[in-house]
Amino acid sequence: MLHVSNLGCARGGVAVLNAVSFDLTAGQALVLRGPNGIGKTTLLRTLAGLQPALCGDVTMPEDSAAYASHADGIKTALTVTENLTFWAAVYGLKLTPDVLDRFDLADLRDRQGGTLSAGQKRRLGLARLAVIGRKILFLDEPTVSLDTGSVAMFARWLQNDHLGQGGIAIIATHIDLGIDAPALDLTPFKSAPGTGGGSDEAFL
Amino acid sequence: MSWTRPVLPWSFALAGAFLVTGLVWGFFFTPDDFRQGSTVKIIYLHVPSALMAINAWIMMLVASLVWVVRRHHVSALAARAAAPVGVVMTLIALFTGGIWGQPMWGTYWAWDPRLTSFLILFLFYLGYIALWEAIEDSDTAADLTAVLCIVGSIFAILSRYAVHFWNQGLHQGSSLSLDAEQNVADVFYYPLLVCIAGFILLFIALVLMRTRTEIRARRIKALQARGRHA
């Protein structure tokens, strides 16, 4: 369902990753690993279409992917329910109440986004993924500022309700989520200096 | 880059030769105009600089389009290099216009459509240059300024016609502008052509030189990035 071949991507005009290839079918997840700065975020942003690839191909069904960044995109002046309803509406869906329970947000439903703690905000950001009903998820450090209980809760949702329903996830994370997914270390794909044509390279 | 190295000194030399010839011819070997006296001779600076102020923007527009369509890096840098030259041409045109306007119209500045259009063009140049300077990533800067240049061109043309409309409304029928190109006789015309050629060559030489500098700066950045990467 998600097919990536020979992908190269750049950050700030400098090539960072080269010849990344993998295939994922329905129900599979992939955990991206590697030291800071190796290009996990860059790869996810490239896959999500936020930045152009230097080379290579990404094929996936149209209108099936969603992206979650470090920032949650939560509006501080809107309540938890309003935040989720908005994202559901953008994707042409309705908010189902069970999502709030699943992410332990039911008690917070009428609190404004600005009054939530960092961990609560993160839970709200992750609940967005359950609301928008997308099959392919690109998740950048989804568990930052979550406590162990919340991490387990998110892992459970990912395993049972997303992957179990035929979804796909690519996750950049440094911790063990405890889900059934192979890890891909990006270190071997690091671009050699001077290869791959970043923006300034064109002048040499 | 390679072909510009031998071209550059020649274009400077030719520009100098044309400018000196044209200006000396125009200033000292043409008769005074029967209406305007010797003040008319500022035409040899005013008209070429005004012409190049517009042409520089058109060149930037073309270079921006080339960058957007073909992603040719040098064209983005050429657009960047041309902007300060264009802004100086605009300033020369505005200042010489003011100096010419004082004896002819009795004022350094009037809100005549032509003058106003040039002032607006000056503002467009300023915005374009400021945007280039504000953005750190050079590809992002090239993309954004290209879009600004294209959108700005549309609005510059709109402004030109809007200004004509507006001034007509202010003082009906009266026009302060003297259309120089239609009025000049041959004695003035030939040195003017030489001066225009000189300005064009000077513009080419300056843009070439600035583009070469920009290319070198980008090379240094690329080498530094390589050094960090290694």
Next chain:
Amino acid sequence: MIALLKRDLALALRAGGGFGLGLAFFLIVVVLVPFGVGPEADILSRIAPGILWVGALLAALLSLDRIFALDFEDGSLALLATSPLPLEAAGMVKAAAHWITTGLPLTLAAPLFGFLLHMQSTAYPYLLISLLIGTPALSMIGTFGAALTVGLRRGGLLLSLLVLPLYVPTLLFGAEAVRRGAAGLDATSALVLQAGITAGCFAILPFATAAVLRINLR
């Protein structure tokens, strides 16, 4: 699209000041002008159309940098860019929300301020109509400018420098229409040209806005 419009309007209302600030600024400009030029009614009534249009334009300028900045900072802009809503539509909706929160209140308040400046009574309908068809263009052009400068930390001043030259045609036709109205002349041609510019802005600038946003999100 409706969801985004509703969200932006709710945010503008709740964050407070979205409505009020521009209006208050407009009022202050109108109040300061007589201090600057003197209280003579005939001078004020002569310059009233220009003051009102320039004041409305500056008031609209005031809130432009907020159109995308907050969404960019909290990450919702990147999430919107990867959502099924086209960025072109998002740009148009953002401009519409900006117009409803600034352009529309300014338009409705302008006749009141015209009264303060002793504007000719024949000019009022033209003031209302020209602001009504002109301010949407100000919002759309401003949205484009805000998209251009969204990635910059101190983009506010640059935004004004980029946007103000683009405002020239709208301002010229708008103020001209009101001035002709004040002089008892027919201002239809100015209004038609202004409407044309507004229509052109909405035809072209959503695409430029989306292109620029995509570049800034890279």
